[in-house]
Amino acid sequence: MRQHVFIATSLDGRIADGNNGLDFLQQTPNPTGDDLGYGDFIATVDAIVMGRNTYDVVAAMDIDWPYRIPVVVLTNRPLTLTEEQQQQVRPCCGSVAEVMAQMSDWGYHSLYIDGGQIVQQFLAADCIDSLTITQIPVVLGQGPQLFAELTQPLWWQLEHSQVLLEQLVQTRYRRQR
Numbered sequence: 001m002r003q004h005v006f007i008a009t010s011l012d013g014r015i016a017d018g019n020n021g022l023d024f025l026q027q028t029p030n031p032t033g034d035d036l037g038y039g040d041f042i043a044t045v046d047a048i049v050m051g052r053n054t055y056d057v058v059a060a061m062d063i064d065w066p067y068r069i070p071v072v073v074l075t076n077r078p079l080t081l082t083e084e085q086q087q088q089v090r091p092c093c094g095s096v097a098e099v100m101a102q103m104s105d106w107g108y109h110s111l112y113i114d115g116g117q118i119v120q121q122f123l124a125a126d127c128i129d130s131l132t133i134t135q136i137p138v139v140l141g142q143g144p145q146l147f148a149e150l151t152q153p154l155w156w157q158l159e160h161s162q163v164l165l166e167q168l169v170q171t172r173y174r175r176q177r
């Protein structure tokens, strides 16, 4: 099984602002609607494992359910799902090892790991194989961080780096084991 992160951060490593808002992701002019590599990335995974906070933010958006692949929400609380979501969303909980065993039982082989706390838990367990980070040129100063403390450094191999929309730097790293 492989686990991948595809996420956008501020220059100070934050994944949302101090109000859990994501407006900073939409500030860069994008006249052609470039998806910044999301479509190519999502085609490489067969399920999304996201934290409850991320799920709550997406579920509260005034948009249709945006995912076309199964979504596993890590949560310790009951989930209230719409009819549309019931086909695609499953709750799960436990340690990283337990969650990965469950994903394997459900037949998933390539996971998109999403949400700050979830990424941090998978990194702490050294269970992330690739990291794609799109850096937005803003210092937010407040908000949840992508990275937390680790007991040992994790080294990565740079695979690709590109400038997008003349403003964003997207970098893909593979875990160097």
Ligand SMILES: NC(=O)c1ccc[n+]([C@@H]2O[C@H](COP(=O)([O-])OP(=O)(O)OC[C@H]3O[C@@H](n4cnc5c(N)ncnc54)[C@H](OP(=O)(O)O)[C@@H]3O)[C@@H](O)[C@H]2O)c1
Binding pocket: 006, 007, 008, 009, 014, 015, 016, 020, 021, 022, 050, 051, 052, 053, 054, 055, 057, 074, 075, 076, 077, 092, 093, 094, 095, 096, 114, 115, 116, 117, 118, 119, 121, 144
């Ligand atoms: N910039 C980006 O690209 C990007 C991407 C994703 C998310 N975001 C933003 O990041 C913010 C959310 O990140 P976050 O770090 O606050 O939270 P998160 O990782 O999305 O969710 C954390 C929550 O998940 C549950 N949880 C965590 N580990 C668990 C486990 N092992 N088993 C069961 N439940 C577990 C807990 O909720 P309960 O115990 O309460 O159930 C916990 O409070 C949102 O604002 C979101 O919009 C930004």
